Amino acid sequence: MSQDLQALLVSYAYVGACVLVGEVAARRGVSREFSRKLIHVSVGLWVFGALALFEHRELAVVPSLTAAVANWVIHRKRLLKAVETEPDNLGTVWFALSFSVCLWVAWDQPSVAAGSLLAMVVGDALASLVGRRFGRHRYETLSGERKSLEGSLAMLAGTFLAVLAVLTWMPGLSPDMPRVSLAVLCAVVATCAEALGIRGRDNLWVPLSALAVLAWTPTAYATGLGMGAGVALLIGVAAWLRGSLSPSGVLGAIVVGAPVFGLAGTVGVAALLGFFFSSSALSKAFRERKAGVEAEYAKTGTRDLGQALANGGVAALAAVLLALTGDSRYLLAMLGALVAANADTWATELGVLSRSPPRLITTLRPVAPGTSGAVSGVGLLASTAGAAFVGILALLAGLSWKLLPWLVLAGVVGSLVDSFLGATVQDVRWCEPCARETERRIHRCGQPTRALRGLSWLGNDTVNGVATAAGALLAFWA
Ligand SMILES: [Zn+2]
Structure with a gap:
């Protein structure tokens, strides 16, 4: 116990000295930002001192807990200009609390x-x-x-x-x-x-x-998840710099990529890479012919977090379930979700090239290209090819060839589910100045759009997510 008491005294002396140095530096004209970082780093490094000197965790967290209370009081009174920069910033309180939690838990x-x-x-x-x-x-x-x-x-x-x-x-x-x-x-x-x-x-x-x-x-998943997250980050950042992903889309790429790359083996790697690169390439291809039509779709162009999760969230979940259960049907479910996402993306990107007007999937009446729920021969062909593309990559990575027809079916059905929901319940909007249907809340002309039909909460991302889930279910039962 006497060792813990000594450690307590040393802790307070050390932290006090750190704050003092930072405070003196701030008063001598060093920028507040820099003095704040100085305190932040030097106090944080005390974790080594705490781990080395204390015998009991109950006492090891006492200095940081008292610091949390003290910082809260300081925050209230704004006593030290070196520690606080903004009146609404509780960062130092969170810092001391986190310090206590990490020390206690680990x-x-x-x-x-x-x-x-x-x-x-x-x-x-x-x-x-x-x-x-x-x-x-x-x-x-x-x-x-x-x-x-x-x-x-x-x-x-x-x-x-x-x-x-x-x-x-x-x-x-x-x-x-x-x-x-x-x-x-x-x-x-x-x-x-x-x-x-x-x-x-x-x-x-x-x-x-x-x-x-x-x-x-878990030890068994550390290699896969670490490498998966690293690769997904590299691809995501490259896609951001090329304009295929928004910054939030990079986060989506990691959330989807880490489990699919890391937990589903070479089949997961091949299928996700195939989906990602083919959809990015198609979205950039045929730019001129798609101009005008593509702007009405919410799902083309630069993809954000919502779109990344809508297209890949079900696949990521299936990869996690595969790792947790070891049940190989989850590998098929993951592939079903990815072939559906790819089929739908190919149909969207290539379907707009159709020379004859597409038809609404429910009534079969001809509608303008870009209408939600529109299908065409070219689009169906494209969705079949898109599903087969990812399916074949999965075969090359080691999946049994007997599963290919099922995967193509899962992809096409998923894509049709997307069209059907698009024609019936998806939120479809209207831009008054342009007199056009669109999926966007703010039209490309900059005007807010109004609800035309469908459920206002059922946007394109939700519909995409449901379509990939349909593909996943179908493949799961294959
Ligand atoms: Zn408009």
Whole structure:
């Protein structure tokens, strides 16, 4: 116990010294941002001191818990200009709370406690310093903060190296846990948490998400998920820079890509890559002939988080279920979802090239190209080819050829379900100035559109999700 008491005194002295240095630096003219980072990093590194000096976790969390209370009081009174920059920012309170949680939860796994806090300390400092200095590719977080790709990539690299270092040199993980993959997964997840940017809560979500990854990733899935997340991130960022994905779409690519690439073997890799690259390429192809028509569809062009989840969410879920249950029917369900997504995308991108007007799937009356629920011979051919394309890639990756007809059927049916819902219950809107039907809430002319028919909450993304689920169910029972 006397050792814990000594450790308590050392803790308060150390943290007090860190705050004092930061405060003096701020009063000597160093920027508040910099002095804040200085305190942030030096206090965060105390995790090593806490792990080394304390005997009991009950006392090890006392300094950070008192710091949380003190910071809340400071926040109320705004005593230290070095610590607080914005009146509504509770970041220091979240910082101290996260410190306590990581220390408490991972007390018996020092490398996990240190790794999750380093993700916050090192990652955040690098993201902000590099972003300020070199940030050119900007994006907005959920709360509207401006961040940069350069800053986020710096955080990714810094978190990866820091986490890998503690996982390698500190105890706490089972010897058969793959360190590099786990560090990649942790860095990708922590960077995504930071990029989401729920204002002032980075200090909460970054360390807690890192803690969850480090403490609870099953050993058997660490390699797959880590490599899957890394590859999905690379592809997603490249697609953003080429204009196929929005910044939120990169997050969608990771959420879908990590489980499908990582948990469903070569079949998952081949099918998802086939879907992703063929749909991106088709969406860029035939630009001129599609001009005008494509703008009425919500689903072409630059894809965002909602579209990524609508097209790939069911497949990702099936990949997770495959890993959890080991039931190979979930592999087929995942493929069914992907062939349906690909069939529908090919039908949408190529169907607009049809020379004769398409017909509504319910009444078969001719309608203008681009109308929701319209089908054409070219579109049906394209959806069959799209399903077969992904199906054949899956065969080449090792799936039995007997399953190909089922997959093509699942894809075409999924695509027809999409058209049927589009013609009946999907939210279809009307732009008054242009006198045109559209799926967009804000028309390409910049005017808000009004509801024309369908259910206002049933947008294109939901319809896409239902269509991929139909493909998944059909393939599951194949
Ligand atoms: Zn318009």
